[in-house]
Amino acid sequence: MLVPMENHMANGGEKLLGNASSIKRRPDERVYISGQMQRHALFSAMERINETDTNKGETFISNGDGVTNLIEKDLRADMGGFLHTTKGDYSGRRTAPLTVTPAVALDPSEVGRDLLVRLKQNQGGEKDQALATKEFSQSDMMHMNFFLDITTLSISKGFKYENEFHVKTTYFKHAKEAERKRRVHLFLEATRSINDYANQARNAVSGEPQQVLIVFDPKLSRKASRFFVANMIERQNLLNELTERKAAFFVGNDIAEGISVYEAYKKALDLLEKSTLFDPCGGDEKVMTFAKVFEKP
Secondary structure (H helix, E strand, O other): EEEEEEEEEEOEEEEEOEEEEEEOOOOOOOEEOOOOHHHHHHHHHHHHHHOOOOOOOOEEOOOOOOOOOOOOEHHHHHHHHEEOOOOOOHHEEEOOOEOOEEEEEEOOOOOOEEEEOOOEEEOOOOOOEEEEEEEEEEEEEEEEEEEEEEEOOOEEEEEEEOEEEEEEEEEEEOHHHHHHHHHHHHHHHHOOOOOOOOOOOOOOOOOOOOEEEEEEEEEOOOOOHHHHHHHHHHHHHHHHHHHHHOOOEEEEEOOOOOOHHHHHHHHHHHHHHHOOOOOOOOOOOOOOOOHHHHHOO
């Protein structure tokens, strides 16, 4: 997707000197938002949507500093993965089905400094000033991508070894198909509802897309992420490739005639409701908690 941002420090960096806060920039002077911040903002949006969903049941989204291994309930554990080093075995690690790219400005950024002044009143009645400066970027078109691997959504792999050789892979399911589809719906909705960025002087920063390409791909591919930074020939070849392998895709653009971003999402969500997700477990007969499968009694 492409997202316009103005007067922002959507991903502020470390303080360089005293009270001077910097904005993250690449060597080519284009500001960027780290993958960590992108995941944080996405899960924040997902949490708001999940809280208002009447079908959420016992599901929740844990804080990033306290992720559980309750894949059956904790959406961050399921989609964002976890690493519990104290476990000492496979039950302490999960590779994330949800991945992102850093958001990067399409062109070099114009960065300025904002002087912040705060008056302090000391006990002696004399006023003192606290000064700080913050960098902000004037105007950027940010390019960002989000991916969800359906093959591992609410599903874990188990490995059987004989004489130290891997001889078999087994799949374990932790949520029913209706819940898996609901989680995909939450993911899609969250990608157009991102707003929880670090703000410059409390200015509102929106991560809602102006242009979007949504792809339902039968192949685990990230090639479509090149679409908005490609020339017209490569764009057409990318769409031709998706069509050839029977992927469904929707292009939305709010600043041109044709399908808007809203309409592209509507079509994508309608298709999702009519679709069947890939399920290596073959149904809902053996849905088990993560702890029951992997944790030792």
